[in-house]
Amino acid sequence: MPKGSLTQDRSAIQPIPPTPAVEIPESRGFRVKSKVLGKALHNDQLAHERLGKPTALAVFASDALSSTAYASEEILRTLLLGAGAVGVVAFSLLIPITMALVAVLVILIFSYRQTIKAYPSAGGAYIVTKDNLGLIPAQVAGVALLTDYILTVAVSVSAGVAALYSAFHGLYPYRVPIALAFIAIICLGNLRGVKESGKIFAIPTYLFIMSMFVMIGMGIYKQVLGGGLSYVPPTDPAALESTAAVGILIVLHAFASGGAAMTGVEAISNGVPAFKAPEATNARHTLVVMGALLGTMFIGISWLAATMHIIPSDSQTVLAQAAKAIYGTTPIGHALFLFTQAATMLILVLAANTSFADFPRLASFHADDAFMPKQLTKRGHRLVFSNGIIALAVAGAIPVIIFQADVTHLIPLYAIGVFTSFTLSQAGMAKKHIKDKEQGWRLGLFVNGLGAVTTGVVTIVIGAFKFTGGAWFIMLLVPIMVFLLVRLNHAYESEKEELEHEAAKAAGAPILRYHSVIVLIERLDQSSARAIQYARTLTPDDLKAVHIATDHERAEVLAEEWTRLGLSRLPLELVDCPDRRITRAVLEVVAEAASSGNTEVSVLIPRREYRRFWHRFLHDHTADSIAKVLTDVPHANVTFVPYHLGKHTPGAKLAAEVLTTGGDAVDVFTHPGVPEDGQ
């Protein structure tokens, strides 16, 4: 270009604002996402909503409290319907077993009070274990907890559906689709970012607490003043006739089944930062209140079941039978019964929601430490860990489908994970007391030591007695998962090490001497022209167009056209490809170009951008597969040169506007005679 025109051009340039001159359109996917999930949130909108004690109780306790809806039932099921069923004696065993579980609960509550004191900022099992016992035990605790979160979704939703079909028997055949629909709704809600926002949680939780206390209160009233509770009509009279001797084994088995009541106790210790100041104190008070409520309701329901000789059945939960018997068949009684069932269903579904808050967060801890795929650390559209939420929804749906939303079949898998993580985190706390020797550490050591031993024993009991029922699967799954996570971690670490090793030095390393540019040409058209135009801006040492000839006649036509248009200034290479393996032929050409070891090869691939997404299916994806294989060649670099088909694509509009506002592009075809060396 002559010098004169350059200065003239410069004077003609008007300053333009540093923002894009044209509106860059949003993609279709983003627009759909914004409709479904709501407006995308910015980082600084990450709300740190603080919860008062009553709301916090509702938010964090729904998981723990909801387990009372099925814990007593599962104990009874083991005693009455399992192998070695003991018959009517079961009802006198129910209360002692419940009391034993409540004792474990009390120990746990006191242990977790210590944890909250020591870890006022999120002291989940993972963090506590990682801090005190190391990364690998933390993976065990984390994975155990993650599997239990998955099962919490499955169990809670299935139990919620059970509450529903206990009231409306006609829904029983549709329990699996209903359960899956619940999971989908909760998943969607969480993707929108239903924060641990109080009101949604508070109402069902308190409704459930109220309904349980009303029912237990009515039960006590009838028993003491109303002439005593009568037995409910047995749904399965045969279950009462067994007279097998009561052995320690069946009692322990029943105890293991009831262990499910303890899941969710750790939720408060995970969420301490969500409390209003003083966080730790409020969290500890809330924990105690939750423990008291859970214990009372658990004992109350067990007492009702034992007094009224309720036999678990497939079509009606124990809770539903109790409510029906206590409230009677009057219209008011029936309304109260429906109210109880509705409250139960709601809290169970909410309990699944607790998992949706905890699982993604725990998974992101794992991923932060490079033990899980990094995608889990990414916050999505609405600032929630979207990938974790979707992963949990999918993982939770699988057991629901496999076990047909049957709580009884899910229970044996359940609780072992939670108790494993209890044990590890309590052991971690005990070690911390020994290490730190803070004020009052002896008491702390006693409490957490007792907690560790108790939960350890319970873990073993659960593992042993639920082993054949399905716990073996979890006991197999957790070590395999931990092994895989450790392998994943090694992969991440070695990758990181390689990438970071002398990175600064590598950035300053001498560059390769030669730059060779290869433009892949299929035919002479606008998209190839764009690529050639771009290639000429690169001023390489060697520039050539390459045509892979699968059809010799077409290749010759192209070569003739090439010469006729004066394009022979740019060498065109026809490469024979008799076996029609285009990607292979390109790979060979590029590998040859890079083989001298001192050449950086840029491969330019013209690519058509389509007007409508279905247009893509009209063409194959040779360009993409070529790019994929070329990544294997060192110092081969691929650039796609887009050509926007049609005038109405967002890209074409954008390109047109850029051209009219600032571009001074010279089309290679309209100016074929303009050589780059300035003749």
Place this chain on the structure above:
Amino acid sequence: MTITEAMSVPTPDATDATDTPIAIGGIHWRQRVRVRGKVRALRVQPWEGGVATLECTLVDDTGGLVVIFMGRRRIGGVKLGAAMEIEGMVIENRGRLAVMNPAYTLLPADD
């Protein structure tokens, strides 16, 4: 030693047989060779200075070399997949082994 004797002393190149074709993979720089192969790639491009040049890559199972015909834009019969035998001196062109303006014989395609 007479001049005639000195003249008859074989040069290193003279030991290379040029009457029977050798494998392309076995050729060396500055060696006179006779090789057979198929045209793998064809290249139409200007020579520096504006002389039209036809370049092709001749390959057999053992390797390949560049064959350059100067002053020609096309040669009848020299096309993709064509089999031919060439004889000439191996030189270097842009870092690759090459033969310039060789004597060539087109061979039947089924060879």
